[in-house]
Amino acid sequence: MNTNKIIARCALTYLAFAILSIIIVSLFIKPLLINSYSKSEAKILYENAASFSSSYCLLYYSGSTDAARLRTNMRLYGTYSKADMWLVNEDGSISCAVNASSKAVPVRFKIVDLLAYFKNDYSTTGTFYDYYDEDYISVYIPINVRYKTCGYLVMNKPLSVAMETAYSYMSIVYKTMFIVLALALIAVVISLIYFLKPINAMLVAAKEYSSGNFKPQIYLYSSDELNYLISTFNFMATKLDTHEDEQRKFISNVSHDFRSPLTSVRGYLQAMLDGTIPPELHEKYLKRILDEADRLTNLTNSLLDLNRIGSRDFNLEITDFDINDVIIASSESSEVQATNKHVQIKLLLTGEVMKVHADKGKIQQVLYNLLDNAIKFSKENTTITIETKIHNSEKLYVSVSDQGVGIPKESLDKLFNRFYKADLSRGQNKKGTGLGLSIVKEIIQAHNEKITVTSTVNVGTTFTFSLPLAEEEIDNY
Numbered sequence: 001m002n003t004n005k006i007i008a009r010c011a012l013t014y015l016a017f018a019i020l021s022i023i024i025v026s027l028f029i030k031p032l033l034i035n036s037y038s039k040s041e042a043k044i045l046y047e048n049a050a051s052f053s054s055s056y057c058l059l060y061y062s063g064s065t066d067a068a069r070l071r072t073n074m075r076l077y078g079t080y081s082k083a084d085m086w087l088v089n090e091d092g093s094i095s096c097a098v099n100a101s102s103k104a105v106p107v108r109f110k111i112v113d114l115l116a117y118f119k120n121d122y123s124t125t126g127t128f129y130d131y132y133d134e135d136y137i138s139v140y141i142p143i144n145v146r147y148k149t150c151g152y153l154v155m156n157k158p159l160s161v162a163m164e165t166a167y168s169y170m171s172i173v174y175k176t177m178f179i180v181l182a183l184a185l186i187a188v189v190i191s192l193i194y195f196l197k198p199i200n201a202m203l204v205a206a207k208e209y210s211s212g213n214f215k216p217q218i219y220l221y222s223s224d225e226l227n228y229l230i231s232t233f234n235f236m237a238t239k240l241d242t243h244e245d246e247q248r249k250f251i252s253n254v255s256h257d258f259r260s261p262l263t264s265v266r267g268y269l270q271a272m273l274d275g276t277i278p279p280e281l282h283e284k285y286l287k288r289i290l291d292e293a294d295r296l297t298n299l300t301n302s303l304l305d306l307n308r309i310g311s312r313d314f315n316l317e318i319t320d321f322d323i324n325d326v327i328i329a330s331s332e333s334s335e336v337q338a339t340n341k342h343v344q345i346k347l348l349l350t351g352e353v354m355k356v357h358a359d360k361g362k363i364q365q366v367l368y369n370l371l372d373n374a375i376k377f378s379k380e381n382t383t384i385t386i387e388t389k390i391h392n393s394e395k396l397y398v399s400v401s402d403q404g405v406g407i408p409k410e411s412l413d414k415l416f417n418r419f420y421k422a423d424l425s426r427g428q429n430k431k432g433t434g435l436g437l438s439i440v441k442e443i444i445q446a447h448n449e450k451i452t453v454t455s456t457v458n459v460g461t462t463f464t465f466s467l468p469l470a471e472e473e474i475d476n477y
Helices: 003-061 067-081 111-118 164-210 223-273 279-310 323-333 335-340 360-376 409-414 436-446 471-476
Strands: 084-089 094-098 123-126 136-145 148-158 318-322 343-348 355-359 382-391 395-402 451-456 460-468
Touching (some): 003 084, 003 123, 067 148, 111 123, 111 136, 111 148, 223 279, 318 323, 323 343, 323 360, 323 395, 335 343, 335 360, 360 382, 360 436, 360 460, 436 451
Parallel strands (some): 343 382
Antiparallel strands (some): 084 094, 084 148, 318 355, 451 460
């Protein structure tokens, strides 16, 4: 084994990385930066045009100022913006124009051509039908007086002027890139020195071994330990990547679920304020706003529950209580919801009294969530069954079964993930937070118990969780 080959491969890899970095910056980063600054300059130019239009053009068309004063102000704005400014009448004639460039002012426009150039956008980039010798950023503002378009304000600015800042930033990007490449080269050299030293020691030892001298011992590291280290780091990296991906998805889902009701609330309120929704319908839309506020409250409470259950300070209040009594109370509290859906709740309970050793409040929450879920996705005129069974004289298994839409097989493993909703449930549970089953799983796991789910599409779904029996119930068996 020759270490020179390792050095050559590292050198080629570094060279390829450096060339690839330059290509990426030149072909991708540079156009993105220039495009970003082009849009930014177009927005600024548009804002300047809008400001000038509202301040002076409207006064001119309404007769509150004359052309001389308009031209003076236009000259000041054009000089400040480094842009050509044209005030085009509705018939295509130019009322007033100031050119920061040396080009002669156009005499007349065809309004159709003017609007076609902008392609239904407020800004565009080009030579303005070959009027300019280079690309210009162009914006236009329609000027409306008493709901009638009287003319258009057009502003044109050289793209090269607008790009001066972008080019200066690109210079910084290139300098930074070369500094990073230089530091990377230093890091590569140091790494090679660090790793080649033990490799050279092993080569020396290998030569001694090949000559029959087995006295030299290699104490640097063993291949088993190195493989274990690599495996450990790969496992850690996979876990970290998975965790980061889940975190990104979690934040994205939280943002989406918060944004949706907030957008609705803002839309309804804006419509009420601007008169789009008449006063006689305010009560109807206020109820909708209240529904969206309740949705936000439920989402917030669910997130707080998840955070509280997952924290180290979370403590269960374990007591012995009658699970049958809790099941009956939960079914009675869900009776109105079930009746509205034309769903019957059937109880198959073991014994008149069945005590378990758990947190009563949290188990009530589990049952409520499972019942709520079952009712939401049950078909009309079907039955939800809550059944309890004792297993091995130590565990009580509680199952909640519905005759609903069911869950696809590929979705079962993801069902307890935060914000996850199976495809068959979308559209039926628009007000759900997607956190109920996550909370259920966290509560059951906090009890050191398990929850499972079995389901068949268009047949039904069964959730089953275990609870430890109270000591007196174990003694009875």
